[in-house]
Amino acid sequence: MKKNQSRIINTVFYFLLISMSLQAQIDGSNLWFAQSQLHSHNHSLQPKSLVVTDMDGKLTLASNELLNGLNQLFQTSIKQKSRVSKGSVWLSLTNNSEVIQFIDPQELKALGEDGFIIKYIDEKKSVLITGNNQKAVLYGVFHYLRLLQTVAIDKDSLNITEIPKYKVRILNHWDNLDGSVERGYAGRSIWKWDELPTKVSPRYKKYARANASIGINGTVLNNVNANPHILTTEYLKKVMVIASELRPYGIQVYLSVNFASPAVLGGLDDANPKKEEVKDWWKNKVKEIYELIPDFGGFLVKANSEGQPGPMDYGCTHADGANMLADALKPYGGIVMWRAFVYNPKGWDRAKQAYEEFLPLDEQFRDNVMIQVKNGPVDFQPREPLSPMFGAMKETQVMPELQITQEYLGFSDHLVYLGTLYQEFLQSDTYAKGKGSTVAKVTDGSIYNHPVSGIAGVANIGEDNNWCGHHFAQANWYVFGRLAWNPDADVKTIAEEWVRQTLTQKDKVVSSIVEVMMNSREATVNYMTPLGLHHLMGWDHHYGPEPWCVVEGARPDWLPTYYHKADSIGIGFDRSSTGSNAVKQYFEPLRSEFDNIATCPEEYLLWFHHVPWNHKMENGQTLWNQLCLKYQEGVDEVKKSQEVWSKMKTYIDEQQFKEVQEKIAIQLKEAIWWKDACILYFQTFSKQPFPEGVEEPVHKLEELKKLKFDLKHHN
Numbered sequence: 001m002k003k004n005q006s007r008i009i010n011t012v013f014y015f016l017l018i019s020m021s022l023q024a025q026i027d028g029s030n031l032w033f034a035q036s037q038l039h040s041h042n043h044s045l046q047p048k049s050l051v052v053t054d055m056d057g058k059l060t061l062a063s064n065e066l067l068n069g070l071n072q073l074f075q076t077s078i079k080q081k082s083r084v085s086k087g088s089v090w091l092s093l094t095n096n097s098e099v100i101q102f103i104d105p106q107e108l109k110a111l112g113e114d115g116f117i118i119k120y121i122d123e124k125k126s127v128l129i130t131g132n133n134q135k136a137v138l139y140g141v142f143h144y145l146r147l148l149q150t151v152a153i154d155k156d157s158l159n160i161t162e163i164p165k166y167k168v169r170i171l172n173h174w175d176n177l178d179g180s181v182e183r184g185y186a187g188r189s190i191w192k193w194d195e196l197p198t199k200v201s202p203r204y205k206k207y208a209r210a211n212a213s214i215g216i217n218g219t220v221l222n223n224v225n226a227n228p229h230i231l232t233t234e235y236l237k238k239v240m241v242i243a244s245e246l247r248p249y250g251i252q253v254y255l256s257v258n259f260a261s262p263a264v265l266g267g268l269d270d271a272n273p274k275k276e277e278v279k280d281w282w283k284n285k286v287k288e289i290y291e292l293i294p295d296f297g298g299f300l301v302k303a304n305s306e307g308q309p310g311p312m313d314y315g316c317t318h319a320d321g322a323n324m325l326a327d328a329l330k331p332y333g334g335i336v337m338w339r340a341f342v343y344n345p346k347g348w349d350r351a352k353q354a355y356e357e358f359l360p361l362d363e364q365f366r367d368n369v370m371i372q373v374k375n376g377p378v379d380f381q382p383r384e385p386l387s388p389m390f391g392a393m394k395e396t397q398v399m400p401e402l403q404i405t406q407e408y409l410g411f412s413d414h415l416v417y418l419g420t421l422y423q424e425f426l427q428s429d430t431y432a433k434g435k436g437s438t439v440a441k442v443t444d445g446s447i448y449n450h451p452v453s454g455i456a457g458v459a460n461i462g463e464d465n466n467w468c469g470h471h472f473a474q475a476n477w478y479v480f481g482r483l484a485w486n487p488d489a490d491v492k493t494i495a496e497e498w499v500r501q502t503l504t505q506k507d508k509v510v511s512s513i514v515e516v517m518m519n520s521r522e523a524t525v526n527y528m529t530p531l532g533l534h535h536l537m538g539w540d541h542h543y544g545p546e547p548w549c550v551v552e553g554a555r556p557d558w559l560p561t562y563y564h565k566a567d568s569i570g571i572g573f574d575r576s577s578t579g580s581n582a583v584k585q586y587f588e589p590l591r592s593e594f595d596n597i598a599t600c601p602e603e604y605l606l607w608f609h610h611v612p613w614n615h616k617m618e619n620g621q622t623l624w625n626q627l628c629l630k631y632q633e634g635v636d637e638v639k640k641s642q643e644v645w646s647k648m649k650t651y652i653d654e655q656q657f658k659e660v661q662e663k664i665a666i667q668l669k670e671a672i673w674w675k676d677a678c679i680l681y682f683q684t685f686s687k688q689p690f691p692e693g694v695e696e697p698v699h700k701l702e703e704l705k706k707l708k709f710d711l712k713h714h715n
Contacts, residue, residue, distance in 0.1 A: 028466025028656065031210050031474055032501040036072040039505065041152035046074045047127070048087030053096050061248050062138040063091055065209075066129075069145040088126035089144075091137055099130050107161070108132065114217065114250075115163035116140030118147075120155050127158060135217075135250035142213040149505075150497045162485070165444040168335070168370075168454030169484035170218035170254065171211070172300065172401070173461070177227050177235070183405055183542075185412035186462030186469035191221055196238035204242060207461070208249035214481025218252045220456075224302035224339060226256040228264040231285055240292040252297035254337070259301060259321060260309035261285075272314040273324040286328040298334035299325055300372070305342045318357070319364035326366035335452060336366075337399060340373045340389060345555040349573075349580035350562075351377035355388050363395045367451050370399040375425045375439075377582070378563075380407055380458075381534040382525045385594070385604050386425060388585035391432025391442040397450035400425070400443055404476045405460035408542055409524055412460070412469025414667045415641065415660070416524045417517035419479040419491030426487040431587040440487035455484045471660050474502065475517065492518055509651045516641045523641070525603075527634025527671040531627060532572065532607035535563040536678065544670065545677035548705060564606070566685045570613050570623065572606030583608060613686045625691040627682070631675040632694045638664070638671045677704045 028034070047070060052063045063080075066089065070078050084090045084098075092099050094108040102121050108130075111117065116131035116139050129140040143162060147153055174182040175189035190203050211219070221239065222230050229235055243253040262268045262281040272278055289296050303310025303321055311321030322338040329336060343353040358371060365371070371393060376384025380403040389398060402422055403409075409416045426440040433447055440446070445453045457480040460468045468474045475498045482494045495517045499510050528545070529536055537560070538546040547560045556562045563573055575582035576595050583595040593599045594608045602618060605611060615623040642664045649657050676697035679690065690696070 028468075028471050028474065031467060032213070032478055032498055033210075034502050035149065035500065035505065036069075037500075037505045038073050038148055039150060039152060039500070040507075042148050043074075045148065045153060045155055046076065047078055047089045049079050049081040049085065049089075051081055051084045051088045051090045051126075053090070053092035053098070058093065058134040059091050059137055062134060062141045065138065066091065066141045066145070069141070073145070073148055084124050084126050086125040088124070090121075090124070090126050090128045091141070092128065092130050093134070093137065094130050094132050096130075099128065102128065103130070111136065111161070111163060113167075114139060114215070115161065116143070118144050118158060118160040118162075120158040122156075127155060135212075138212055138250065139215060146213075146497060146501070150500045164215060164485045165440070165446075165487055166453050166455045166484055167445075168218055168297075168399070168452060169216050169481065170220065170297075170337075170454060170456045171216060171404075171459045171461075172220045172224065172256075172456050173459045174223045174225075174405075175221065176223050177229060181462055182223050182225065183407045183458070184460070184462050185405065186460060186467060186473070187464040188462060190461060190463050191242065193235070193238055197241040200241060200245060203463075204245040205249075208246040208251050210477075211251055211481065212249035214478055215485035216481045217250050218254055218297050219246065219459075220254040220256055220300045220337075222256045224256045224300060225306075225308060226258040226302070228258040228261040230255055231257060231261050231265060231289075233288070236289060236292055243293045243296070247295065252295055253293060254297040254300055255289075256300045256302070257325075258309065259303045259311065270314065271309065273311050273316055273320045274314070279324055279328070282325060282328040286332065286334070290332045290334075296332070296334060298329050298336055298368075300337045300339070301325065302339045302341065305339065317361055317364070319361045322369045323364070323366045326368045330366070330368055334368070335454075336369045337372045337454070337456070338365075338369055339401070340371050341379070341401075343557065345557060347557070349575060349582055350557045351575065352580060352582045352585060355392065355585045358389065359392055361396075362393045365396045367397075370397045370452065370454055372399045372401045372454075372456055374401045374403075375421075378534060382409055382521070382529050383421075383532070383603060384534065385607060386428040386430065386439055388582075390439045391430030391437055391587065392585070394432070394448060397448070397452060397454075398443055399454040399456060400439065401456045401458065402480060404457040404480050406473065406476075407458075408537055409521075409528075410667060410670060411543060412473055413663055413670065414524060415470065415472045415516070415520050415664060416476075417472065417479070417495060417520045418476040419483070419494055420518060420521045422479065422483050423491045426483065429590075431590055444487060455487075457481075457484070466659075470663055471502075471656060472517070472663075474498070503656070504651050506651055509648060512644050513648070516644050519637055520641065523634045523637030523671075525634070526630045527638065527674045530630035530634070531602060531623075532604045533564055534607065536560045544707075545674045545704075547678055547681045564682075565610055566682055568685055568687070570611045570615070571627075571682060571685070572610045573608070574610040575608045579610070613688065621691070622688075624686045624688050628679050628690050628694045631679055635668070635671045635675050635695070638668045642668055672698060673704070677701070680704070 050067055052059055111132050114136050116136045118140055119128050121128050131137045131140055175191055177193050179188045181189050192201050260271045262271045262278050266281045302308050304312040322336050326336045340354040340358050342357055343350045347353045373387050373389045377387045428439050430437045430442055432442050460473050478498045479494045495514045499513050536545055536547045538544045539549050539551055549560050583591050597609050600608050611623050613624045617626045645664055676699040680697055680701040
């Protein structure tokens with residue numbers, strides 16, 4: 001009787017789990033944990049028991065994640081036992097004497113803080129997951145569960161060692177203390193400052209779990225345009241509560257700080273980094289932070305950029321400012337991430353300014369300072385060449401900053417899988433140490449052996465049910481984490497992982513959706529800014545096309561005309577050796593390749609050259625014809641994705657299908673808007689007809705110029 005009752009309870013329990021999983025899938029709130037379905041090949045891998053070698057309870061979280069995950073995937077109730085036997089999955093730290101019998105101690109030592117091993121132990125007929133600490137074992141657990149869901153596993157050849165390439169793998173939230181999110185398109189901030197520290201949102205742990213599952217180990221809670229009050233004792237106590245919620249999942253908390261804080265909060269005359277009283281203020285503030293949050297990660301700083309205060313206000317350098325903060329943090333193991341997003345309105349070419357400002361300081365930064373550099377030299381455009389800062393700063397650790405939120409890519413309305421952008425950037429060759437000196441290798445420690453390495457992603461997370469405003473925008477958070485762990489990973493494989501864990505396990509459906517994802521970023525480049533065009537978006541809000549934009553009294557480098565420079569002769573920004581000479585900042589052979597209009601890659605042509613309308617392209621088309629055809633190509637690709645998605649209805653949850661379908665309809669409408677606006681406007685300069693194959697614009701140019709965008713609709 002008891003056995004029957006137990007079976008009935010178990011059956012009801014697992015039907016309930018399946019029901020909960022499907023319910024979570026509807027609104028996207030369960031992210032890539034939504035499916036909880038095995039890969040079709042892996043049903044034979046059901047464990048007979050779970051064994052946890054854990055005398056101190058350090059692996060409780062990892063073992064709970066593994067047990068719950070296995071129970072859901074195999075729809076059973078796996079027993080936990082004290083001894084390893086045939087068919088066990090075995091969790092242990094590496095300091096266990098039994099583990100050392102099966103794995104070389106040097107191999108275990110090489111794992112470092114975050115690395116893990118998943119190995120089939122033939123002598124035990126069991127699978128071992130081990131690491132040097134509980135965080136590493138947790139990473140191993142999530143990886144094993146991911147493998148069960150996404151690839152066919154042969155347990156007899158299971159022998160995986162994973163060590164992250166970047167030490168600091170971090171999200172940057174641009175969240176404000178009032179709950180708003182700068183460049184956030186998924187609702188208000190998940191950090192409830194008005195409720196903290198007494199009320200704790202359950203979303204904090206869900207956020208931590210999601211990040212840990214993809215290897216992210218840090219988060220900057222607040223906007224780089226920082227409010228000084230984040231450093232008051234009142235707010236630090238709120239930060240302490242968030243840190244305590246994230247800590248079990250291995251997530252360290254960091255803060256963006258306002259450089260003027262000693263004057264604003266401390267009543268000092270100024271924030272001159274060379275004054276002893278300013279240094280003392282920061283030292284005392286850092287001491288207070290670490291007393292509350294012992295594992296605090298450090299500071300992110302935006303200084304002397306877009307009106308933010310900084311050391312240059314006092315005749316000091318970026319190095320003076322960064323080093324003052326680094327010295328305060330050093331005794332506690334903290335780091336400074338100093339952003340290189342700097343430019344002034346007087347510069348002839350904004351793309352050159354970060355290099356010119358930072359390269360002379362290369363040998364002056366402390367070893368716990370990282371210079372955080374956006375992937376391109378302007379600002380998160382749909383496509384940019386790599387920033388010349390990568391590889392050029394040899395004595396200072398440079399930290400890539402990537403966008404996850406889609407500031408210039410249609411916000412949360414457009415399906416744009418950024419994995420291809422990240423891969424293109426990370427695998428770009430800087431030639432800093434000869435061929436093969438990719439961005440990944442010059443920043444992850446492979447070439448320049450600095451004490452710390454890191455990579456940052458500007459988060460797309462808000463309080464919307466699906467976290468990111470668009471179901472597919474979750475994939476950009478996911479792929480960022482996976483590439484932060486291993487920048488050489490294949491982004492198509494990662495896209496497939498995400499689809500299988502989030503949407504469906506049906507092979508043909510998976511491949512169709514992955515194809516849409518893989519083509520989506522190139523499509524967006526084409527219908528927005530093809531052939532190296534950039535910065536054509538609307539004023540201030542950065543949504544929609546305004547290549548004609550003129551704002552009286554505005555800085556030239558905030559206007560599209562500064563960048564496209566269209567005239568009766570041609571179009572494009574001349575950065576060649578006869579123009580702004582931005583090409584000089586690159587290593588050879590890139591310098592010569594970009595400098596020559598005949599050898600410059602066509603995807604960057606209008607970035608580096610002002611090109612005549614009748615210039616002959618590689619395919620024999622004129623520049624004008626090719627430009628128009630690229631815009632059309634982008635629109636056509638969105639139409640194709642719409643057709644593919646319409647066939648997914650019977651395979652995808654109904655609400656999820658409908659919400660994505662509605663977003664793609666918006667994207668298609670706006671892709672046509674982009675195409676029409678740009679080719680109609682540029683036609684006023686080229687004076688040429690549209691080539692065959694380009695659909696007649698459905699809009700009139702004067703109508704488009706009157707169109708006003710309601711930003712409130714997107715926040």
